[in-house]
Amino acid sequence: MPSSLPDSLDNWWCSTDTEYAFLGFSYEITACQSPSQLDADFADIRNNFNGRYVRLYGFCDNDDFYDDIVDAAWNNGLGVHALIWFGFDGGDEWETRRDSLINTLSTNPKAKFVTRGVQFGSEPLFDDVLSHDDLASQVYSAKAQLADVQIPVTVSELAYGYQERGGAQDVLDAIDYINIHMLPFFSTLATTGAEAWPLVENDMNWFIQNGNGKKMYFDENGWPSVTSSGVQPNSFLADASVNSEQQYYELLDSHCTDLKNAPGGGIGWFAHVYSDSQEPGYGVYDANGGQKFTSSPSPCAR
Known part of the structure; x- marks a missing residue:
């Protein structure tokens, strides 16, 4: 980062054509991490994984918490995909957030x-928090409020979430780019992480066909190493293991050219999540801070 703030955003961000394959991690913030913890984790993402972004997940309602996120990201040369968290209980806290x-x-x-x-x-x-037309209206309102700071707005959603609402084309039209939940472990056809590409490709192609050429990211994207009360497969062949988790990310890496050639400048993906302490089974780190596996992205991914 520069020693002082630029005067404008002109030429600040790299072209989205450079944002394909691995980009960084989903990072769960319900623990309301301290500034020092944010700084340490963001430094690790940047320096040890060559991450470019963190995609926030969950919520922290502490005053000024996003200011801490901003400082940690600035200090470590990371961008942030921020999140307005709805939750699962149907409350209206999301409006305050x-x-x-x-x-x-x-x-x-x-x-x-x-x-x-x-x-x-x-x-x-998918959770039926808002009707698709109300959600589209929320997107347009947020876009208007953020126009002066030139921050685009999207919705973080499954392909099925759109499909069960008749395609929700009004939402796809409203958003500036497409954030896709890619969780093939839950497919009725799931087997192992190594065999997941047809499942990924099916949802990816739906967004290509319906997304009007917009930029796409796999944001909540991964394969669990263990099952839990909230992570149960819909296929008896679905393998929850560290090996399948690693294989899934290596599978995406092996299809880097397919992702690079997708409309909108290619598809970038996040690993969901940074640590099992944030969401059991999905972390690249286990709950004790040990790295569960190592792998090296292909030259295409760099």
């Missing part, structure tokens, strides 16, 4: 230089 985030993005002078986009999520269509 929306207003708080938009206020920070509009007033913190560094925020627009690290915030690549804002997501409504997680899976508001």
